[in-house]
Amino acid sequence: MSAETVQTVIDNLGALLLFTMILIVAAGQIYRAIYAVAAQSFLIAVAGGVLATATGNVDLWVIAGITLTVKAIVLPWVLHWVVRRMNVRREIEPVIPDAATLALAVVVVVLSFHLSASLGPVRQAITGNALPVGISLTLSGVLVMATRKTALTQMVGLFASENGIFFTAMAVTQGMPLIIEIGVILDVILAALVMAIMVLRVRSTVDADIADLEELRG
Amino acid sequence: MAETLLWVLPLVPTVTALLMLTTRDRRILSGLDVAGSAVLLALTLVLARDLVAGGPQALGVFRVDDLGLVFLILVAVLTFAVSIYQVGWLRQAVALGNMKPESLRPYFALVHGFVATMVVTVLADNLGVLWIAMEGTTITSAVLVGYHGHHHGLEAAWKYIIVTTIGISFGLFGTVLVYAAAAAGHGSAGAGSRSWSAIMKVAPALDPGIVRIGFIFVVVGYGAKAGLAPMHLWLPDAHSQAPTPVSALLSGALIKCALLGIIRFQTIAAAAVGPAFPMQVLLVFGLISIVVATPFILTQHDLKRLLGYHSVEHVGIVALGLGFGGSVGTYGALLHVVNHGVTKALAFFAAGTAIARYGSRDMQVIRGLLAVAPIGATLLMLAALSLAGVPPFSIFVSELMVLRAGIGDGHWVAVAVFLAMVVIIFAGLLHHVGGMAFGKPTAAATREAEARSPLLGMTLLAAIIILLGLTIPGSFDRIFRGATEIIVG
Numbered sequence: 251m252s253a254e255t256v257q258t259v260i261d262n263l264g265a266l267l268l269f270t271m272i273l274i275v276a277a278g279q280i281y282r283a284i285y286a287v288a289a290q291s292f293l294i295a296v297a298g299g300v301l302a303t304a305t306g307n308v309d310l311w312v313i314a315g316i317t318l319t320v321k322a323i324v325l326p327w328v329l330h331w332v333v334r335r336m337n338v339r340r341e342i343e344p345v346i347p348d349a350a351t352l353a354l355a356v357v358v359v360v361l362s363f364h365l366s367a368s369l370g371p372v373r374q375a376i377t378g379n380a381l382p383v384g385i386s387l388t389l390s391g392v393l394v395m396a397t398r399k400t401a402l403t404q405m406v407g408l409f410a411s412e413n414g415i416f417f418t419a420m421a422v423t424q425g426m427p428l429i430i431e432i433g434v435i436l437d438v439i440l441a442a443l444v445m446a447i448m449v450l451r452v453r454s455t456v457d458a459d460i461a462d463l464e465e466l467r468g
Numbered sequence: 469m470a471e472t473l474l475w476v477l478p479l480v481p482t483v484t485a486l487l488m489l490t491t492r493d494r495r496i497l498s499g500l501d502v503a504g505s506a507v508l509l510a511l512t513l514v515l516a517r518d519l520v521a522g523g524p525q526a527l528g529v530f531r532v533d534d535l536g537l538v539f540l541i542l543v544a545v546l547t548f549a550v551s552i553y554q555v556g557w558l559r560q561a562v563a564l565g566n567m568k569p570e571s572l573r574p575y576f577a578l579v580h581g582f583v584a585t586m587v588v589t590v591l592a593d594n595l596g597v598l599w600i601a602m603e604g605t606t607i608t609s610a611v612l613v614g615y616h617g618h619h620h621g622l623e624a625a626w627k628y629i630i631v632t633t634i635g636i637s638f639g640l641f642g643t644v645l646v647y648a649a650a651a652a653g654h655g656s657a658g659a660g661s662r663s664w665s666a667i668m669k670v671a672p673a674l675d676p677g678i679v680r681i682g683f684i685f686v687v688v689g690y691g692a693k694a695g696l697a698p699m700h701l702w703l704p705d706a707h708s709q710a711p712t713p714v715s716a717l718l719s720g721a722l723i724k725c726a727l728l729g730i731i732r733f734q735t736i737a738a739a740a741v742g743p744a745f746p747m748q749v750l751l752v753f754g755l756i757s758i759v760v761a762t763p764f765i766l767t768q769h770d771l772k773r774l775l776g777y778h779s780v781e782h783v784g785i786v787a788l789g790l791g792f793g794g795s796v797g798t799y800g801a802l803l804h805v806v807n808h809g810v811t812k813a814l815a816f817f818a819a820g821t822a823i824a825r826y827g828s829r830d831m832q833v834i835r836g837l838l839a840v841a842p843i844g845a846t847l848l849m850l851a852a853l854s855l856a857g858v859p860p861f862s863i864f865v866s867e868l869m870v871l872r873a874g875i876g877d878g879h880w881v882a883v884a885v886f887l888a889m890v891v892i893i894f895a896g897l898l899h900h901v902g903g904m905a906f907g908k909p910t911a912a913a914t915r916e917a918e919a920r921s922p923l924l925g926m927t928l929l930a931a932i933i934i935l936l937g938l939t940i941p942g943s944f945d946r947i948f949r950g951a952t953e954i955i956v957g
Contacts, residue, residue, distance in 0.1 A: 368677065369675070369677045369678050376648055381648075388637065388638070392634055395630065401626065404630055407634075408630070408633060411637055412637055412640075414641075415637060415644060418645075419644045422644060426644065426662075430594070430596030430597070430599075430600065430662070433596070433597070434600060434640065437600055437604065437607065441606070441607055441629065441633055444607055444610060444611060444629065445626075445630075448614065448622055448626055448629070451617075451622060452619055452626075455622075456619045460622060460626045461626060463619060463622075465620060465623060466620060466623055466624060466627075466705045
């Protein structure tokens with residue numbers, strides 16, 4: 251593949267990633283948010299595959315494979331399992347209206363592109379628009395976490411946020427060393443498991459959403 | 469020899485944790501706990517001696533220089549003190565029913581797992597390993613924060629894991645950006661440059677724009693973990709809900725490890741964009757932290773939350789010292805890291821025994837401590853006086869240095885705000901602690917004798933506070949000077 255083709259493919263994937271992010275921000279039901287984040291992780295894995303073919307970097311294949319298994323299949327499955335265990339199909343409860351969150355997300359995306367447009371030389375080290383897309387995903391993930399009051403949505407926001415980092419890391423010329431990426435993924439799995447256990451424990455002891463508890467103040 | 473130690477050090481707490489999984493007996497567990505921590509401390513001192521003699525040591529992804537050594541010694545000393553303290557503390561907690569005997573085994577193992585991740589954080593040369601270990605500390609300690617199993621604890625643990633995980637994913641983004649800058653500046657030659665020491669060599673040639681953004685991401689990210697305001701929201705909850713020995717480790721050691729992460733990136737940023745930019749960023753975050761903490765300290769009723777907000781204040785002071793910069797400010801900031809770590813651990817220890825005695829964290833309930841537990845009350849007073857910055861205790865010295873650096877550089881507004889807040893906090897803290905120590909004991913107080921092992925652990929820390937307040941031993945001074953040189957250049 252020529253450099254331009256790769257760049258176009260990555261840019262197109264970036265656009266799709268931003269689209270999945272909008273789906274997450276606008277999701278009215280927890281299931282939709284989970285499917286959207288799974289799709290997003292799948293796209294990241296595809297991007298990894300494309301970059302691996304283009305650069306001949308074998309490590310990227312491994313990273314793409316791990317991303318596919320862990321972030322596109324296992325973690326969404328864990329989330330799904332927790333939702334079923336909790337046995338409540340609670341709607342996502344936004345702190346501010348969805349429309350406002352979406353507007354903020356748009357602002358985040360515009361600012362990210364504006365910010366990275368100001369970086370001249372470094373953009374050569376990163377394929378296409380991976381940097382602004384990555385920053386957008388990361389910040390919108392935080393936005394989702396800040397504006398939702400259910401534990402599982404906050405976890406979805408966290409995963410989306412990390413997807414942004416992975417996307418940028420893959421597109422950086424030298425990438426992240428394989429061993430580091432594996433370590434990072436391992437941490438993500440462990441954190442997700444600990445969170446899932448906490449959510450279920452609170453659900454079983456006080457029958458409330460852990461993110462909804464607000465007794466510690468001042 | 470010294471190089472191998474770099475690998476052995478993180479293994480010591482790991483092996484201790486694994487050994488702990490083989491037994492349920494509280495005495496054996498406590499014995500293993502103290503032994504493991506003692507070995508860690510001894511090996512740390514051996515490494516310190518080698519380092520002073522032979523300069524920085526590196527092996528694979530690990531490296532130790534004077535800067536890392538300051539934090540390593542702090543972690544090792546606090547771990548040792550915590551181990552001694554919790555022999556008696558756990559006996560009491562089990563007797564009171566705050567801890568179930570069968571949950572002691574995972575508790576001990578997790579504490580040592582937590583220590584192992586902190587040791588890796590301090591020793592990591594590779595910035596990716598630094599990040600992985602930092603996230604590791606979050607996972608292990610989040611479980612410990614919610615250990616009592618009460619829903620308050622779980623609420624605190626949730627807030628902690630969410631805020632710090634999202635925080636340090638910003639840190640990861642910053643790390644990726646710095647990698648990108650290194651890769652761009654050096655092409656394929658920069659392939660090996662994922663370690664701090666390698667990036668430092670090429671740092672002056674890095675693109676300033678991307679390093680600037682990367683540094684802000686890192687300060688926000690690791691700053692969340694360090695408890696810098698406004699990312700500190702998890703800190704008072706986690707510190708107040710965790711079991712006391714864990715609170716001491718969180719406040720004394722963990723948030724300092726996050727500061728080390730920030731300092732590592734500060735040096736890279738200083739080389740790439742000039743020292744003024746990172747200093748300005750740290751100055752702003754430091755001032756915000758000090759100002760935000762003050763009203764919460766004044767109006768607080770919960771003893772452990774009070775100490776939590778004090779951590780926000782003192783992390784702010786460290787950031788302020790780094791922000792004022794120069795050799796005096798940086799030396800003062802590093803000294804403050806150690807002083808605050810030791811003092812805060814002592815404060816949590818003393819608070820923990822008082823809370824166990826009264827069965828409440830409410831400072832209105834804890835009254836007349838001096839009459840029922842004279843030694844514990846004295847130690848609590850001592851810790852509070854030191855926290856408030858009274859001479860001859862150690863924090864006075866480091867705060868004075870930070871102040872001196874600020875005046876020297878003409879940061880008048882920052883100095884004025886800093887002084888005003890310190891004075892207000894001084895009054896507030898003495899009011900709180902005076903009320904707890906003096907007066908007539910409330911009916912809630914038990915009058916049983918004070919347990920020996922907690923007192924021993926506290927006395928050890930109190931001795932360090934007084935010693936560092938009176939004089940800084942020559943070998944310590946050399947290490948601090950070396951560390952300051954690494955930052956200031």
